[in-house]
Amino acid sequence: MLYREAGQFKTSYVADQAIFPIRQDRIGLAVILIAAFVGVPLFGSDFFISAVMVPLLVFSLAAIGLNILTGYTGLLSLGTGGFMGVGAFACYKLTTVFPDVNIIIWVLVSGFFSCGIGILFGLPSLRIKGFYLAVATLSAQFFLDWAFVRIPWLVNNNTSGAIEVPTRTLLGIPVTGPTAQPEVRYLVILSVVTLLTVIASNLVHGRIGRSWMAVRDMDLAAELMGIRLYRTKLLAFAVSSYYCGVAGALMVFFWYGSAEPAVFGIDQSFFILFMVIIGGLGSLVGSFFGAALIYGMPIILKGVVAMVGLQITPATVEHLTFMTVGALIILFLIIEPAGLARLWQIGKQKLRVWPFPY
Amino acid sequence: MDILYKVFIDPFMQMGGAPDLLVQTLWEGLVAGMLYALIALGFVLIFKASGVFNFAQGIMVVFAALTLVGIYDLLRQWGVPSGWLAAYLALALSLVVMFGLAFAVERVMLRPLVNQPDIILFMATFGLTYFLIGFGEFVFGGNPKRMIAGELNLPSGAVEFKMAGGFVSMQKIDIAAVLIVSVMVGALSFFFQRTRIGRALRAVADSHKAALSVGISLNQIWVIVWFAAGVVALTTGIMWGARSEVSFSLQIIALKALPVLILGGFTSIPGAIVGGLIIGVGEKIGEFYWGPLLGSGIESWLAYVIALLFLLYRPQGLFGEKIIERI
Numbered sequence: 001m002l003y004r005e006a007g008q009f010k011t012s013y014v015a016d017q018a019i020f021p022i023r024q025d026r027i028g029l030a031v032i033l034i035a036a037f038v039g040v041p042l043f044g045s046d047f048f049i050s051a052v053m054v055p056l057l058v059f060s061l062a063a064i065g066l067n068i069l070t071g072y073t074g075l076l077s078l079g080t081g082g083f084m085g086v087g088a089f090a091c092y093k094l095t096t097v098f099p100d101v102n103i104i105i106w107v108l109v110s111g112f113f114s115c116g117i118g119i120l121f122g123l124p125s126l127r128i129k130g131f132y133l134a135v136a137t138l139s140a141q142f143f144l145d146w147a148f149v150r151i152p153w154l155v156n157n158n159t160s161g162a163i164e165v166p167t168r169t170l171l172g173i174p175v176t177g178p179t180a181q182p183e184v185r186y187l188v189i190l191s192v193v194t195l196l197t198v199i200a201s202n203l204v205h206g207r208i209g210r211s212w213m214a215v216r217d218m219d220l221a222a223e224l225m226g227i228r229l230y231r232t233k234l235l236a237f238a239v240s241s242y243y244c245g246v247a248g249a250l251m252v253f254f255w256y257g258s259a260e261p262a263v264f265g266i267d268q269s270f271f272i273l274f275m276v277i278i279g280g281l282g283s284l285v286g287s288f289f290g291a292a293l294i295y296g297m298p299i300i301l302k303g304v305v306a307m308v309g310l311q312i313t314p315a316t317v318e319h320l321t322f323m324t325v326g327a328l329i330i331l332f333l334i335i336e337p338a339g340l341a342r343l344w345q346i347g348k349q350k351l352r353v354w355p356f357p358y
Numbered sequence: 359m360d361i362l363y364k365v366f367i368d369p370f371m372q373m374g375g376a377p378d379l380l381v382q383t384l385w386e387g388l389v390a391g392m393l394y395a396l397i398a399l400g401f402v403l404i405f406k407a408s409g410v411f412n413f414a415q416g417i418m419v420v421f422a423a424l425t426l427v428g429i430y431d432l433l434r435q436w437g438v439p440s441g442w443l444a445a446y447l448a449l450a451l452s453l454v455v456m457f458g459l460a461f462a463v464e465r466v467m468l469r470p471l472v473n474q475p476d477i478i479l480f481m482a483t484f485g486l487t488y489f490l491i492g493f494g495e496f497v498f499g500g501n502p503k504r505m506i507a508g509e510l511n512l513p514s515g516a517v518e519f520k521m522a523g524g525f526v527s528m529q530k531i532d533i534a535a536v537l538i539v540s541v542m543v544g545a546l547s548f549f550f551q552r553t554r555i556g557r558a559l560r561a562v563a564d565s566h567k568a569a570l571s572v573g574i575s576l577n578q579i580w581v582i583v584w585f586a587a588g589v590v591a592l593t594t595g596i597m598w599g600a601r602s603e604v605s606f607s608l609q610i611i612a613l614k615a616l617p618v619l620i621l622g623g624f625t626s627i628p629g630a631i632v633g634g635l636i637i638g639v640g641e642k643i644g645e646f647y648w649g650p651l652l653g654s655g656i657e658s659w660l661a662y663v664i665a666l667l668f669l670l671y672r673p674q675g676l677f678g679e680k681i682i683e684r685i
Contacts (some may be wrong), residue, residue: 076477124666127673130476131411135620136669138613139662146659220683266613270484277481315495322492329485334470337478 003351019205036190041183050182050255052299056288057186057193058251059295063275063287064200065243070273071281072204073236074216075125076134079118080244080272082144085264086114087245088252089154092163096156103168103176104188107253111245117144118241125233129219141266148261162260165253176253185254192250196243201284203239212236213282244272278332280339289340293332297325382527383646384639389532391638392539393601396594397615398622398630399543400587405624406563407583408468410479414486416612418459418588421490423505423595423604424498426452430506445506449592456588457581464580472576491606502607505599512600535597542593543631546586550627555582563625617665623675632676637661 003024010016020026040053066080091110095103121140128136148154155163165176174180175188203209211232214222223229252259271294279290301321336343350357400415430448438444467482512534550556561569562579570576598608618637622629641664645657674680 070477124670128669129673131480131624132620132669132673132675135616135662136666138616139659139666142659142662274481274484277477281477319492319496322488323496324492326485326487326489326492329488330467330482333474333478333482333485334467337471337474 003348003354005352019201033194037187041187046182049186052296054182054186054189054255055295056291057189058247058255059272059275059291060288061193061196061250062244062247062272063279063291064197064284065240065247066272067276067279067282067284067287068200068204068212068243069236069240070276071283071286072209072216073212073233074219075122075233075236076131077137077240078134078266078269078273079121079137079140079144081264081266081268082141083114083118083241083244084248084251084268085144085148085261086117086241087111087248088163088259088264089148090114090245091249091253092165093154093156095166095168099166099168102170103253104170104192107192107246107249110249111242114245114248115238115242118237118244119234122234122237122241125237126230138266141269145261145265148264160260162258163252164258165256176257178257180254189250189254192246196246197284200239200243204284208232208235216282274329278329278339280341283339283341285344286339286341289344293340297328301325379646383642385528385532387639387642388635389529389535389638390642391618391635392536393594393597393634394611394615394618394638395631395634396539396542396590396597397612398618398634399546399627400590400594401615401619402622402624402627402630403546403583403587403590407559408562408580409476409566410468410483411476411624412587413480413483413612414490415587415591415615416609417487417490417494418456418591419595419598419612420604420606420608421459421494421595422452422456422588422592423599423608424494424503425455426592426596427503427506427599427604428498429455448506452592453589456592457585460581460584460588463584464577468580469577487609491609495606502603502605503599505596505604512596529601531597531600535601538593538597542590543627547627549586555579559583614661617661620675621665621668623677626675626677629675629677633665637664640664 003022005022005024008021008023010021015021020029040049044053062080062084065083066077069075069077087110090113091103091106094106094110095101098106117140121137124136125133152158158164167174167179168176170188173184175184204212211222211227212235214225214227215229215232215236219229222232248264251263256263275290275294276287277290278293279288280286298321301324302317305317305320332340397415397419400418401412404410404412404415426448429451430444433444433448438447463486467486468479471479471482512531548556550559558569558574558579559582561572561574562576566576569579595604595608598611614637615634618630618633620633621636622631622633641657641661644660644664668676
């Protein structure tokens with residue numbers, strides 16, 4: 001009843017082609033943004049901000065990055081963790097070599113390093129397709145994994161072999177390091193994620209996004225229509241790894257505080273891929289849903305177990321969590337193979353015609 | 359110049375200088391390759407018949423081995439004297455469990471997801487992986503277990519050969535592994551080429567629709583294929599378990615099977631074997647002779663790079679079916 005576009009007339013093509021053509025959608029988005037920027041820092045507890053919201057945003061950004069590659073361009077990649085690592089290590093090197101430059105600039109710049117690596121490992125993508133390409137990107141993952149451990153120069157030859165985030169300030173307020181408040185870190189991440197999501201949205205709705213989707217649907221046909229395959233695929237690799245790199249830098253600098261190379265392992269790649277597939281391939285909002293579901297599911301499951309108050313050991317809880325997550329993944333795929341984004345679409349459509357569905 | 363010498367000349371000098379070490383390394387590569395090939399074989403069986411890229415093959419190996427050891431322990435608790443009788447009884451019961459798993463996978467997972475894009479089915483096998491990890495740890499516990507190799511009458515110890523002023527030592531279990539793998543590949547080839555079910559399997563691999571139209575039951579075929587993959591997984595589990603121990607870290611080797619797969623081609627059984635041998639030998643030789651140049655540990659990614667280089671020349675793998683694209 002409330003969610004209906006009746007009476008909202010468009011008088012220009014621009015208005016008609018808007019990403020959110022319905023006024024209620026725009027209001028809803030504004031409410032979400034205000035809640036995220038004002039409500040959460042004001043009313044959220046420290047635990048909620050640093051253990052729920054911050055990881056959620058970081059994973060969403062990485063999922064958007066992978067979604068550009070896998071969902072929009074149809075190139076299956078298992079190297080996400082490695083690309084995130086490149087971003088994190090690049091950011092660490094940059095900020096220790098040039099400590100006076102603002103950390104946020106370095107976070108955004110570090111993405112370009114991972115972008116370069118991404119292009120390098122994207123080069124085989126013209127000849128290799130499908131699952132063969134997925135396994136080829138695994139070589140990026142394993143090579144980068146190895147490089148993070150074996151090249152001590154990346155962590156300035158420190159003995160622990162891990163990134164230890166130094167304290168950096170913005171307008172006199174510490175934003176990274178042990179003294180930074182969770183609210184501050186959250187707001188920085190939120191701003192970066194919002195900015196990059198807007199850019200991604202503009203990319204995928206424009207000419208570039210359309211050429212990506214044409215390549216996804218059938219690359220030969222796209223080539224015959226005049227899309228330069230190599231450029232398009234490499235651009236997808238570049239943009240995708242940029243997003244993953246920034247997500248990796250944010251993860252280490254604003255969430256973990258210190259990180260060993262192991263966090264950029266193959267598990268991280270799979271984790272992000274789950275988010276993209278469960279959230280919905282080729283959907284930006286799906287990336288957020290997927291991140292929330294995959295990251296939130298184990299937390300919620302543990303909460304449920306604690307609430308029920310069963311007398312079982314933590315190890316058993318762990319096993320049951322694994323089993324349930326596995327079963328739920330299969331269940332979600334059976335219910336809606338197109339992901340949570342499609343469920344969201346269906347829900348909105350139902351809401352528009354409610355209460356008279358015909 | 360120095361680096362060129364170290365890359366192109368020095369390793370070969372070392373090989374020529376100590377041929378016994380070279381043979382030893384080759385043998386180790388061969389055995390590792392055989393075992394990679396076994397896992398790859400499980401992948402290929404399922405991919406050929408249902409187009410599913412079965413990521414769960416690695417965990418199926420662990421699960422099968424754990425089931426075998428778990429049932430053996432259970433049988434002993436029930437009073438069956440430990441020894442070969444209990445071991446073979448456990449083996450038979452494990453086969454039943456693997457059949458049950460194949461049946462359940464087909465019923466619960468594949469049937470509702472029929473006709474979905476490949477990536478969705480791939481994702482579903484990830485779900486299966488997680489489920490099996492949780493289930494396996496829940497039932498059998500997360501501790502590493504000893505494989506009942508002796509009870510299954512698998513040999514142990516080593517044989518040594520004198521060669522060019524040195525020794526080459528071969529574990530008997532490795533020799534047994536090579537023999538068993540050869541027999542199994544032979545049996546599988548026979549099964550695929552000569553039997554009625556094998557012909558049906560090949561028909562399904564060619565085209566689901568055409569196979570259905572001549573009266574082949576897809577569901578039945580899928581159960582058979584997943585069961586065959588389960589048998590391969592059980593064999594792999596016994597072999598790997600006998601070499602080290604049965605633990606969940608074994609599933610990491612499944613990732614090693616992926617470059618073998620792309621090297622040999624997803625659809626070719628001989629490809630899996632040849633790919634496995636190339637990767638196994640290449641990896642060991644590379645690690646042993648070139649590894650020190652890069653600070654060792656290159657074993658973890660060398661296989662992928664070898665596979666990637668092959669792929670650039672043949673995008674469908676060495677023995678894969680030629681990819682024909684039509685608009």
